[in-house]
Amino acid sequence: MPSTNNTTVPQAGRAPFGHRLASAMAAHGPLCVGIDPHPGLLAAWGLNDDVEGLRAFSLRVVEAMAGQVAALKPQVALFERHGSRGLAVLEETLAACAEAKLLSIADAKRGDIGSTMAAYADAWLGEGSPLASDAVTLSPYLGYESLRPALDLAAATGRGVFVLGLTSNPEGKAVQHVGGDESVAKRIITAVGAENAAENLSGVPFGSTGLVIGATVGSALDELGIDLAASAAPILAPGLGAQGATGAEMKVSFGAFWPQVLGTSSRDILRAGPDAKSLLEAALRTRDSLV
Numbered sequence: 380m381p382s383t384n385n386t387t388v389p390q391a392g393r394a395p396f397g398h399r400l401a402s403a404m405a406a407h408g409p410l411c412v413g414i415d416p417h418p419g420l421l422a423a424w425g426l427n428d429d430v431e432g433l434r435a436f437s438l439r440v441v442e443a444m445a446g447q448v449a450a451l452k453p454q455v456a457l458f459e460r461h462g463s464r465g466l467a468v469l470e471e472t473l474a475a476c477a478e479a480k481l482l483s484i485a486d487a488k489r490g491d492i493g494s495t496m497a498a499y500a501d502a503w504l505g506e507g508s509p510l511a512s513d514a515v516t517l518s519p520y521l522g523y524e525s526l527r528p529a530l531d532l533a534a535a536t537g538r539g540v541f542v543l544g545l546t547s548n549p550e551g552k553a554v555q556h557v558g559g560d561e562s563v564a565k566r567i568i569t570a571v572g573a574e575n576a577a578e579n580l581s582g583v584p585f586g587s588t589g590l591v592i593g594a595t596v597g598s599a600l601d602e603l604g605i606d607l608a609a610s611a612a613p614i615l616a617p618g619l620g621a622q623g624a625t626g627a628e629m630k631v632s633f634g635a636f637w638p639q640v641l642g643t644s645s646r647d648i649l650r651a652g653p654d655a656k657s658l659l660e661a662a663l664r665t666r667d668s669l670v
């Protein structure tokens with residue numbers, strides 16, 4: 380059953396994530412910039428593939444985007460590959476996002492049995508955790524309800540989650556499209572809708588339980604009979620730029636669901652660095668393609 384403790388002001392005294400995201404998108408447009416410090420990008424920026432390079436890269440993106448875009452999405456794997464010191468840089472990056480009033484979405488794609496999920500929830504959504512983010516990405520492959528500890532903690536702390544629905548990679552179809560009219564993706568999207576139905580949505584376009592639907596999804600929403608409006612979910616849409624999708628194509632794919640969509644792009648924007656002004660110009664060009 381969905382959580383019943385989704386009140387307008389969660390326990391932590393922070394407005395629900397859905398409200399905060401809607402305000403940020405209204406103020407700055409529907410773009411989230413990914414922080415993906417790939418080794419090749421570090422080299423292109425004249426940085427070493429080490430912890431100092433990682434730190435300079437990540438903090439530069441935060442500095443360039445402060446007050447300009449709705450959200451930033453650090454890709455956790457690219458911090459993990461530097462070990463515990465890389466995770467310390469991620470903590471510093473998340474704190475810098477909060478300082479700059481940029482929403483942070485930790486792209487961790489966590490998912491496990493419930494008892495372990497509770498620990499992941501504490502790490503990414505718990506009050507006082509050094510890795511706590513405004514939202515975290517979750518994988519529902521162990522069953523949607525296995526995510527319950529994260530869904531409930533997000534509701535209690537005014538944070539959010541983005542559950543993988545239809546991913547941007549071509550391999551995703553082999554799992555997510557299975558089931559025809561009752562596809563795996565559709566079941567996940569329906570479950571997310573039940574979560575948002577339990578949240579007070581007065582005055583906001585969507586709730587705090589989001590979905591990941593790739594920008595590259597093409598006609599799949601139509602083909603699978605998926606109604607994203609019924610889910611009342613904010614939609615994180617990766618795949619812009621480096622994976623080939625354009626803003627114009629996304630508007631066609633998402634159609635009437637467009638007001639729910641937060642496009643996200645990483646490499647295509649990050650290639651414009653290391654200069655902060657060039658980074659911002661690249662981000663604003665991408666954002667303009669989405670409005």
Ligand SMILES: O=C(O)c1cc(=O)[nH]c(=O)n1[C@@H]1O[C@H](COP(=O)(O)O)[C@@H](O)[C@H]1O
Pocket residue numbers: 413415454486516545546547548591592593617618619620621622643644645646647
């Ligand atoms: O959850 C994600 O953000 C995600 C889901 C998905 O379906 N596809 C996808 O590309 N992503 C992430 O979005 C980012 C895309 O990066 P670029 O292709 O460089 O824009 C990467 O960090 C991916 O891990």
